[in-house]
Amino acid sequence: MPNQGQIGPREREILTAIIETYISSGEPVGSRTLSRQNKDGLSPATIRNVMSDLVEAGFLEQPHTSAGRVPTAQAYRYYVDQISGKALLSPSDQSLISETLQGTVDIQQFLERTSHVLSLVSSGVGVAIASSGFENALEHVHFSRQGPNKVLAVVVTRSGMVHDRIMRLHIDLSQTDLDTASNYINANFRGWTVDKVKAEIARRVEDARSEYDHLMQSLKELYESGALATGEPAKNIFVEGVSNLVVKEEDHERLRELLKTLEEKERVAELLSAYLDTKQEAVRVVIGLEEAMPEMRNLVLIGAPARVGEEMRGSLAVIGPTRMDYQHTITAVSYIAQLFDKLLNENA
Amino acid sequence: MPNQGQIGPREREILTAIIETYISSGEPVGSRTLSRQNKDGLSPATIRNVMSDLVEAGFLEQPHTSAGRVPTAQAYRYYVDQISGKALLSPSDQSLISETLQGTVDIQQFLERTSHVLSLVSSGVGVAIASSGFENALEHVHFSRQGPNKVLAVVVTRSGMVHDRIMRLHIDLSQTDLDTASNYINANFRGWTVDKVKAEIARRVEDARSEYDHLMQSLKELYESGALATGEPAKNIFVEGVSNLVVKEEDHERLRELLKTLEEKERVAELLSAYLDTKQEAVRVVIGLEEAMPEMRNLVLIGAPARVGEEMRGSLAVIGPTRMDYQHTITAVSYIAQLFDKLLNENA
DNA sequence: CTTTAGCACTCTTCTGGGCCAAGTGCTATC
DNA sequence: GATAGCACTTGGCCCAGAAGAGTGCTAAAG
Numbered sequence: 001m002p003n004q005g006q007i008g009p010r011e012r013e014i015l016t017a018i019i020e021t022y023i024s025s026g027e028p029v030g031s032r033t034l035s036r037q038n039k040d041g042l043s044p045a046t047i048r049n050v051m052s053d054l055v056e057a058g059f060l061e062q063p064h065t066s067a068g069r070v071p072t073a074q075a076y077r078y079y080v081d082q083i084s085g086k087a088l089l090s091p092s093d094q095s096l097i098s099e100t101l102q103g104t105v106d107i108q109q110f111l112e113r114t115s116h117v118l119s120l121v122s123s124g125v126g127v128a129i130a131s132s133g134f135e136n137a138l139e140h141v142h143f144s145r146q147g148p149n150k151v152l153a154v155v156v157t158r159s160g161m162v163h164d165r166i167m168r169l170h171i172d173l174s175q176t177d178l179d180t181a182s183n184y185i186n187a188n189f190r191g192w193t194v195d196k197v198k199a200e201i202a203r204r205v206e207d208a209r210s211e212y213d214h215l216m217q218s219l220k221e222l223y224e225s226g227a228l229a230t231g232e233p234a235k236n237i238f239v240e241g242v243s244n245l246v247v248k249e250e251d252h253e254r255l256r257e258l259l260k261t262l263e264e265k266e267r268v269a270e271l272l273s274a275y276l277d278t279k280q281e282a283v284r285v286v287i288g289l290e291e292a293m294p295e296m297r298n299l300v301l302i303g304a305p306a307r308v309g310e311e312m313r314g315s316l317a318v319i320g321p322t323r324m325d326y327q328h329t330i331t332a333v334s335y336i337a338q339l340f341d342k343l344l345n346e347n348a
Numbered sequence: 349m350p351n352q353g354q355i356g357p358r359e360r361e362i363l364t365a366i367i368e369t370y371i372s373s374g375e376p377v378g379s380r381t382l383s384r385q386n387k388d389g390l391s392p393a394t395i396r397n398v399m400s401d402l403v404e405a406g407f408l409e410q411p412h413t414s415a416g417r418v419p420t421a422q423a424y425r426y427y428v429d430q431i432s433g434k435a436l437l438s439p440s441d442q443s444l445i446s447e448t449l450q451g452t453v454d455i456q457q458f459l460e461r462t463s464h465v466l467s468l469v470s471s472g473v474g475v476a477i478a479s480s481g482f483e484n485a486l487e488h489v490h491f492s493r494q495g496p497n498k499v500l501a502v503v504v505t506r507s508g509m510v511h512d513r514i515m516r517l518h519i520d521l522s523q524t525d526l527d528t529a530s531n532y533i534n535a536n537f538r539g540w541t542v543d544k545v546k547a548e549i550a551r552r553v554e555d556a557r558s559e560y561d562h563l564m565q566s567l568k569e570l571y572e573s574g575a576l577a578t579g580e581p582a583k584n585i586f587v588e589g590v591s592n593l594v595v596k597e598e599d600h601e602r603l604r605e606l607l608k609t610l611e612e613k614e615r616v617a618e619l620l621s622a623y624l625d626t627k628q629e630a631v632r633v634v635i636g637l638e639e640a641m642p643e644m645r646n647l648v649l650i651g652a653p654a655r656v657g658e659e660m661r662g663s664l665a666v667i668g669p670t671r672m673d674y675q676h677t678i679t680a681v682s683y684i685a686q687l688f689d690k691l692l693n694e695n696a
Numbered sequence: 697c698t699t700t701a702g703c704a705c706t707c708t709t710c711t712g713g714g715c716c717a718a719g720t721g722c723t724a725t726c
Numbered sequence: 727g728a729t730a731g732c733a734c735t736t737g738g739c740c741c742a743g744a745a746g747a748g749t750g751c752t753a754a755a756g
Contacts, residue, residue, distance in 0.1 A: 030718065030720085031719070031720080032718075033719095042729095043728070043730075044730095046727085046728055046729070048719090048720070049727090049728085051720095062719095062720085063737095064736065065721095065734095065736065066718070066720055066734085066737075067720090067736075068720095106514045139494070140494075142492060142502075144488065144490060146504070152502075152504060152510065154490075154492075154500075156500060160514065164502065164510045164512055241611070242590070243604050243607035243608040243611060246604040246607060247600070248600050250600075252595070256591050263588060378747065379748070379749080380747075380748070381747095390699085391701080392700090393699075393701070394699055397698090397699085400750085410748095412706085412707060412708075413705095413707060414707040414708075414749055415707075415708075415748070415749090416747080416748065
């Protein structure tokens with residue numbers, strides 16, 4: 001990374017102007033255009049000199065010798081650092097968002113609406129993910145016999161997620177057996193994380209050698225049938241607004257690849273979890289997604305962890321074109337992340 | 349519709365050849381090409397005469413005076429009638445499909461996998477919809493108190509669909525109240541359709557003027573909070589494989605519109621329900637979707653009702669380009685429709 | 697009456713040249 | 727350091743011409 005420090009106030013101003021012009025026009029910006037729009041009457045020649053420096057420093061590129069300049073990933077990163085935390089969300093967006101999210105009652109619904117509203121207010125796809133099992137405290141399980149060997153399991157976690165699943169067992173358990181089992185689990189493990197519960201049940205089942213212990217047998221059967229799985233990943237990953245990514249310049253082949261990736265929601269989840277970690281507090285902007293996934297060239301990710309109190313319950317993000325309204329999107333993401341805590345805390 | 353009857357065996361043969369060539373090449377097909385590929389050594393001139401007749405009869409069109417011919421919607425309809433029921437599904441597809449769908453346990457999961465596998469074996473998007481409430485017989489409800497004024501409702505229908513929902517009530521019901529209510533519903537209404545149940549509850553609540561009847565009050569509260577809603581439409585509409593629709597020829601603007609429509613799953617549901625009715629038995633092919641939705645120009649719908657026994661439980665379909673492998677897709681859709689009955693019947 | 701061969705005609709697509717606009721880099725000047 | 731001037735590069739656009747594909751029509755052959 002050459003000469004990052006070289007950026008003085010004049011350079012910064014011009015760089016910002018170039019980026020903003022490019023974002024709104026989509027075309028390489030030349031010195032002439034810039035000098036005309038810039039309020040300080042700098043001449044094209046001057047600007048050319050500065051531009052030349054900026055190319056040197058790695059902030060700009062030229063598609064070919066005699067075209068204007070285009071911002072590099074480095075430039076976007078710099079730009080985002082500059083503007084971060086500067087803007088407020090427009091009142092209309094604010095009310096759109098809060099009206100949509102008002103009155104949601106569990107995390108799944110919240111996230112679903114979040115992905116939708118994000119795709120509306122941004123020019124990208126809205127993504128929202130509920131973080132899976134391992135961080136969720138068990139609230140309550142319920143088993144209900146549906147027929148011979150057939151059981152409906154409902155697992156509710158503290159965060160408000162509800163997982164239901166119908167399973168076939170190898171043996172037939174009566175509703176009484178099931179109630180005994182669920183009472184046992186609820187009485188012993190309420191508040192534990194689901195993963196811990198599963199591990200502990202496995203241990204106790206193993207320990208209780210006695211084949212005569214009916215309860216343990218039921219538990220074993222239920223455990224093995226996957227009754228406590230909170231996986232079912234697709235159910236808790238919401239991706240909306242892919243049509244926003246269809247823009248004229250895009251080449252068909254890549255677009256197709258991109259859509260395919262976005263449809264494999266697990267891959268989107270991977271992407272988010274790679275870049276959004278629990279520690280970090282605020283909105284994170286990742287420029288240069290093509291390093292992780294080549295079909296995501298020219299896309300950026302703007303994401304934030306979704307917390308309630310200290311606990312991370314999921315993530316939300318916008319995946320959109322490098323040429324996007326950063327201020328706006330960042331503010332929107334951050335606004336929703338805050339709402340998340342607020343709305344779900346009062347439901348606790 | 350002019351001179352439909354005019355089609356003799358020779359015309360039919362040539363028409364079929366044109367359609368198949370066009371489907372595989374995507375370009376207007378000319379008399380020369382056709383004469384070369386056709387086994388009977390017909391000369392281009394002869395073919396031209398026939399083509400001329402076919403244009404007259406409304407089966408072919410020419411993009412411009414000196415281009416080859418392109419099949420019209422009428423031609424595709426004719427073609428589909430000709431080939432229907434002719435082919436068998438390739439063994440590899442057969443096993444892909446049955447392996448994917450084997451072991452599904454409720455309709456939701458079945459449909460989700462169906463939409464996925466359909467998008468894989470066809471060149472279009474796979475769609476699967478569970479028909480909502482009104483035809484579903486109630487199996488079982490369960491209410492569970494989650495906190496002050498907060499109740500989890502689980503509604504299970506005979507078809508294996510599970511609807512869960514967390515609601516806020518205006519009054520606080522104890523778990524005992526809830527159990528009384530659910531027992532009452534299960535005892536009185538098991539086997540009714542959900543809609544009937546709702547109507548009947550409303551009636552009884554209305555009738556039981558006595559404000560002292562605790563049970564009726566609970567029921568009223570639960571009913572009004574929407575505990576019995578089996579709506580939540582998005583949850584039961586599965587659309588997969590949109591990337592299949594990104595093809596070179598497509599214009600960006602229309603593509604964008606199309607994706608937007610496909611993301612509004614309710615609109616897709618509308619489309620299916622408009623064309624697939626309960627009466628009809630087998631696979632239905634709808635050519636000319638643009639009449640219903642202009643953005644769906646050049647798309648066809650190949651769908652079938654999903655029944656178990658006599659009862660319609662949903663629909664499945666492929667929405668793909670007019671230029672698709674009809675034989676293959678029709679066979680696949682029909683194969684899955686049959687599997688549906690078979691797999692879910694044995695789980696009954 | 698059907699089929700075929702021949703031929704002139706139409707229309708699209710591809711190609712190459714020339715022109716223009718935009719933008720650059722360099723140098724000389726203020 | 728900023729500016730003005732100037733020669734140079736490059737992609738986009740327009741146009742004309744050639745090539746290719748296909749048609750319709752007519753006349754002849756089966």
